[in-house]
Amino acid sequence: MAERKMKPLLQSSLWMFAILAVAAGWLLTANEGAVLSNESSLALRSVRKPSGAAQLVSIEPLPIVEGAECQWLPASAGAGLVAVSQEVGGPRGTGMASPAEAAKRQPIRRIHDPYPSFSSVAVDLKDDEVVLTDENLFQVLVYDRRTNTPPTAGFSEPKRMLGGVNTKIEFQCGVYVDPETGDIYAVNNDTVDTLVIFSREQRGNVAPAAELHTPHGTFGIAVSESRQELFLTVQHTNALVVWNKSARNQDHPIRLLQGNRTQLADPHGIAVDSKRGLIFVTNHGSSRELRVGNANQGRRAAIPNWPAGGQVAGSGRMVPSSITVYAIDAQGDTAPLRVITGPKTNLNWPTGLAVNEETGELFVANDMHDEVLVFPYDAEGDVAPKRALRGPKTGLKNPTGLNLDLKNNEFWVANFGNHTAAAYRLDAEGDTPPLRRIRSGPVDEPALMIGNPGSVAYDSNREQILVPN
Amino acid sequence: MLARTMHGIAYHRLRDEFFVPQPFAQSILAFRGSTAGDEAPVRYIQGSRTQLNNPSRIDVDPIHDEIFIPEGEQMLVFSATAHGNVAPIRVMKMPPGVRVNVVAVDHVNNIVIAGNETGSPEERYPRLLFLDRTASGDVTPLRVVGGPKTMMTAMFSLRAHSEKGLVLLAMQSPVESGPRDEVFVGVWSNLHDNGDVAPRWTIGGPYGVLKQPRGIDLDAKNKSVIVTDKVLNSVLTFYFPEIF
Numbered sequence A: 001m002a003e004r005k006m007k008p009l010l011q012s013s014l015w016m017f018a019i020l021a022v023a024a025g026w027l028l029t030a031n032e033g034a035v036l037s038n039e040s041s042l043a044l045r046s047v048r049k050p051s052g053a054a055q056l057v058s059i060e061p062l063p064i065v066e067g068a069e070c071q072w073l074p075a076s077a078g079a080g081l082v083a084v085s086q087e088v089g090g091p092r093g094t095g096m097a098s099p100a101e102a103a104k105r106q107p108i109r110r111i112h113d114p115y116p117s118f119s120s121v122a123v124d125l126k127d128d129e130v131v132l133t134d135e136n137l138f139q140v141l142v143y144d145r146r147t148n149t150p151p152t153a154g155f156s157e158p159k160r161m162l163g164g165v166n167t168k169i170e171f172q173c174g175v176y177v178d179p180e181t182g183d184i185y186a187v188n189n190d191t192v193d194t195l196v197i198f199s200r201e202q203r204g205n206v207a208p209a210a211e212l213h214t215p216h217g218t219f220g221i222a223v224s225e226s227r228q229e230l231f232l233t234v235q236h237t238n239a240l241v242v243w244n245k246s247a248r249n250q251d252h253p254i255r256l257l258q259g260n261r262t263q264l265a266d267p268h269g270i271a272v273d274s275k276r277g278l279i280f281v282t283n284h285g286s287s288r289e290l291r292v293g294n295a296n297q298g299r300r301a302a303i304p305n306w307p308a309g310g311q312v313a314g315s316g317r318m319v320p321s322s323i324t325v326y327a328i329d330a331q332g333d334t335a336p337l338r339v340i341t342g343p344k345t346n347l348n349w350p351t352g353l354a355v356n357e358e359t360g361e362l363f364v365a366n367d368m369h370d371e372v373l374v375f376p377y378d379a380e381g382d383v384a385p386k387r388a389l390r391g392p393k394t395g396l397k398n399p400t401g402l403n404l405d406l407k408n409n410e411f412w413v414a415n416f417g418n419h420t421a422a423a424y425r426l427d428a429e430g431d432t433p434p435l436r437r438i439r440s441g442p443v444d445e446p447a448l449m450i451g452n453p454g455s456v457a458y459d460s461n462r463e464q465i466l467v468p469n
Numbered sequence B: 001m002l003a004r005t006m007h008g009i010a011y012h013r014l015r016d017e018f019f020v021p022q023p024f025a026q027s028i029l030a031f032r033g034s035t036a037g038d039e040a041p042v043r044y045i046q047g048s049r050t051q052l053n054n055p056s057r058i059d060v061d062p063i064h065d066e067i068f069i070p071e072g073e074q075m076l077v078f079s080a081t082a083h084g085n086v087a088p089i090r091v092m093k094m095p096p097g098v099r100v101n102v103v104a105v106d107h108v109n110n111i112v113i114a115g116n117e118t119g120s121p122e123e124r125y126p127r128l129l130f131l132d133r134t135a136s137g138d139v140t141p142l143r144v145v146g147g148p149k150t151m152m153t154a155m156f157s158l159r160a161h162s163e164k165g166l167v168l169l170a171m172q173s174p175v176e177s178g179p180r181d182e183v184f185v186g187v188w189s190n191l192h193d194n195g196d197v198a199p200r201w202t203i204g205g206p207y208g209v210l211k212q213p214r215g216i217d218l219d220a221k222n223k224s225v226i227v228t229d230k231v232l233n234s235v236l237t238f239y240f241p242e243i244f
Helices: A002-038 A041-046 A081-085 A099-103
Strands: A109-111 A118-124 A129-134 A139-144 A160-163 A172-177 A184-188 A194-198 A210-213 A218-224 A229-234 A239-244 A255-258 A267-273 A278-283 A322-327 A338-341 A350-356 A361-366 A371-376 A387-390 A399-405 A410-415 A420-425 A436-439 A457-459 A464-466 B010-012 B017-022 B027-032 B043-045 B059-061 B066-071 B074-079 B090-093 B102-106 B111-115 B127-132 B143-146 B157-161 B166-171 B184-189 B201-203 B213-219 B224-229 B234-239
Touching (some): A172 A399, A218 A278, A350 A410, A361 A399, A457 B213, B102 B166, B111 B157, B166 B213
Parallel strands (some): A118 A172, A218 A267, A267 A350
Antiparallel strands (some): A129 A139, A184 A194, A229 A239, A278 A322, A350 A361, A371 A387, A399 A410, A410 A420, A420 A436, A457 A464, B010 B017, B027 B043, B066 B074, B102 B111, B127 B143, B166 B184, B184 B201, B213 B224
């Protein structure tokens, strides 16, 4: 009886409670509205009611920041931000990509010049051919001397090619052709310490017919036929080394010109005037004090007339580009007979060099000015060239190799900067087009001039790649 | 003032300058980032106080504004703003018998990583030395990585990925010039690797596309590694998100 009377009473109590709760809620929101009544209507509308779940309340975009991105890290990440970001370098086996698979990954981009880039030139008058070294694809290419690539052609095919691992040809920068035998002597620069010699009959990926072990960093080559001597410049040790022309393998040089009096400063091209008994050397201008003498060859066993590598720390300096002139039998620490240098000369990385013994004219491939300069052989000091070949019609672009063809009254230039080699009249000057041009790539195809890319840097500001050669 | 045959370059992203060691004139050249054509460097370090002998490699610490030059028995540290005939601000003298000619700087963890192209005559395998970036005078490596498991038989250059505490190494062949298959770019940790440990990753080999790697740099924004190769005479870009 009592329970039946309690139920209606309980129900009434519950209803009263609910009504009171609603009334209280209304009172709360009314007060809240009263508090904000002085704010903007927008503010009022922005007040959110609790919903029991997470709500998006604000969006603020992060500023774009250059450089490495910070990875989003889960709440379960380890102790510190730095430590977590370096978990990829932490304990091994962290579940990253398989190293074996990653090792096989191909590059997404490759910057490479697919066409030969000519660095030096020599003329074979006996066989009416011109021989060119290709410092980009590691080849020696032989063309008919009269080749003249038509404008519509992609390139000219060489008559003969030498290239491949067996040839030991790499970054070649000097070439000589024996006028009697047609043997090709090609100079490797700073990656292979070997002068390679090929016979006239050789082609393809073949071992050299002969080799000569050379100092590191040889560049220019010249031969005195009357003396049967072979001359090489050595960039890395500011030296000039002379062998008997018949020297092979480990035969040692017969003379060495090296020392602080020589004024050799990053020597490159070389020419020999056997008639006047002179040597001419082009220098790019980097100099430092050397410690000369065979005792300074370090751990190498003493080799007669081998350049010394020792130098005095902190003695480096830059001097202007120059042409230094020596007696043909100069050796030791001997000063030049003459030096051609100065602003009037216009020399700027002078490289290939050749001398006309008949007229006494010195031809210079002036790399950084896209020109060929001609000086009298007895020029000295700060003198202007007697003639210069320059201008857009010449087609000269970073000329590094030069050779004379006195039989046909021409000279040849190898242009490292535009896939061409060209022949000009011996007395050409001014803005004169070549007589003939051999192209190894399409017209207007830029030559990348990549040669032994020893390093790289990424400019993240410009998104550019810097490659020193 | 440049020369042919340069084996080092480093970009300072905060200064927008790049630095090139010029060994033939015993100089360090600093160029504006936008330099083009025949333009002189904005600064260069050269002279009797510099102790520069054969500067061939270089790295830049953009945060502490320093440049590092390995010079055989010592590591020379210059201010990035150094100009003229100035002495290094720090000289790290390597342990006896150790000569270094490659370098990378981890500016986050304050570690300098140094190595020798072919190791010392007594070592069959070259080694990576991890040094305190702020050290001066006689230094003792914090850690050394080297040995047959590393697969290192020679090295040409290093580059650090400071934000991840990693170092990348261009492993060339010491045997001869020409293409080699055993070469690669290897990745080790600047913090956790020690002793005879294999690289955590290798890029481009071994037995891959690389034939004689030379230079390395990183494009963090695109998660890429840029590598130059002497035999390929090319610049290659590898997408490698694993280390970014």
